[in-house]
Amino acid sequence: MKYSFEFHPYSRKFKQPLVTSHGLWKTREGIILRLKDETGSVGFGEIAPLEWFGSESLQQALEFCNQLPSEITSDDVFAIPKQLPACQFGFESALSEVKFIEKYNKFNLEKIISFSGLLPSGKTALDTWKRLWNQGYRTFKWKIGITNIVEELKVFHSLAYSLPQEAKLRLDANAGLTLPEAVEWLKACDRYAIEFLEQPLPVTELESMLKLSKSYSTRLALDESIANIDQLKACYKKGWQGIFVIKPAIAGSPKLLREFCKNQKIDAVFSSVFETRIGTSAGLKLATELNKNNLAAGFGVTHWFSKEDFLSSPDTHTFRPYEPCKPIFQELWTKLSKLSNT
Ligand SMILES: [Mg+2]
Incomplete structure (x- = not known):
């Protein structure tokens, strides 16, 4: 099964900057992605990296998304390297949303x-x-x-x-x-x-x-x-x-x-x-x-x-x-x- 793939970066400001041990955090930036299968079923996912925690950077996530074709398969999703953990989460979440909608409804x-x-x-x-x-x-x-x-x-x-x-x-x-x-x-x-x-x-x-x-x-x-x-x-x-x-x-x-x-x-x-x-x-x-x-x-x-x-x-x-x-x-x-x- 092929999925059409689109993504868009986002940024949202904290009401007040968050004081962290890495300094002030003012804006949360990430990427929302969407997968759509051939029947029109849609799943959304989010890539929200936290580089200082050891995940990929936003830039790396964007580069990864940019080099993907506009159609991808589930094999592509499960082949995302572990060096891109936030991407793995975002893509797999979107995929499971497309594929297993009925499961969400049983979710307690x-x-x-x-x-x-x-x-x-x-x-x-x-x-x-x-x-x-x-x-x-x-x-x-x-x-x-x-x-x-x-x-x-x-x-x-x-x-x-x-x-x-x-x-x-x-x-x-x-x-x-x-x-x-x-x-x-x-x-x-x-x-x-x-x-x-x-x-x-x-x-x-x-x-x-x-x-x-x-x-x-x-x-x-x-x-x-x-x-x-x-x-x-x-x-x-x-x-x-x-x-x-x-x-x-x-x-x-x-x-x-x-x-x-x-x-x-x-x-x-x-x-x-x-x-x-x-x-x-x-x-x-x-x-x-x-x-x-x-x-x-x-x-x-x-x-x-x-x-x-x-x-x-x-x-x-x-x-x-x-x-x-x-x-x-x-x-x-x-x-x-x-x-x-x-
Ligand atoms: Mg903590």
């Missing part, structure tokens, strides 16, 4: 238990959590390792103290702590039953993280260390028993990710890379299939974009009509919009 949304809402870094989090709480969020994520530890711990104590008992708080250091700092944070986390601490140390320090994971009651999660499927498998093999934060949009082939997650018992948190609703829907589909625990999915990021931007297509002018609104997506967007509207 109730298995998506909840989402975690990403708080802004620093003191702003102290005000923001209430707004997110009122929108229905019960799990929050706060980034640490951005300013000095003494200041951050002060804010942390205030935040942890002010959150209602029902709330869960997870911290993400984005590999930005030293070992003594990680110890300090873990001691503090243990006082408040923090849900987990994500990637305290750099990718090169897996051994130390393995040790830390056995020394404190707060669980540790790996994120940067397992940016793609090969890394995920390697850390699993080395004995990681903590949480795995999986970003499906950059992890690589959904087919291989499914195989791994179905064959191994791992605690996974599926998480966004600030993709549009196209990538989100494909990521959530994987999350509902593969999530075996009650950890909130890290897709609570819609408040980082304007409502119009989230609900409208990035490419209404180029792909008309914008068609991925099969019943399942309608339902998903209703659910997500409720979170972002209320």
Whole structure:
């Protein structure tokens, strides 16, 4: 079967720049692609690279799309090299949408238990959590390792103290702590039953993280260390028993990710890379299939974009009509919009 292939780059601005350990992130850029089979059935996919996490760059993804012919086959899709994990995700998602539409309708949304809402870094989090709480969020994520530890711990104590008992708080250091700092944070986390601490140390320090994971009651999660499927498998093999934060949009082939997650018992948190609703829907589909625990999915990021931007297509002018609104997506967007509207 041949599929006609089209793609369009997009860019969407964050309402406020995202402070990351790699600097300020102001605009999310990516590519929306569309595959259409000979019967006219259409599937959309999204390529949302995150180069500093180890995926291909946007430029590389664009070059890859540019050199493809206007008609491709599923063999072409499954032959995309693993050095282009975001492309693998985008093309495979589009292909599965064309080919397995009926499966989407059987997809059990109730298995998506909840989402975690990403708080802004620093003191702003102290005000923001209430707004997110009122929108229905019960799990929050706060980034640490951005300013000095003494200041951050002060804010942390205030935040942890002010959150209602029902709330869960997870911290993400984005590999930005030293070992003594990680110890300090873990001691503090243990006082408040923090849900987990994500990637305290750099990718090169897996051994130390393995040790830390056995020394404190707060669980540790790996994120940067397992940016793609090969890394995920390697850390699993080395004995990681903590949480795995999986970003499906950059992890690589959904087919291989499914195989791994179905064959191994791992605690996974599926998480966004600030993709549009196209990538989100494909990521959530994987999350509902593969999530075996009650950890909130890290897709609570819609408040980082304007409502119009989230609900409208990035490419209404180029792909008309914008068609991925099969019943399942309608339902998903209703659910997500409720979170972002209320
Ligand atoms: Mg993270």
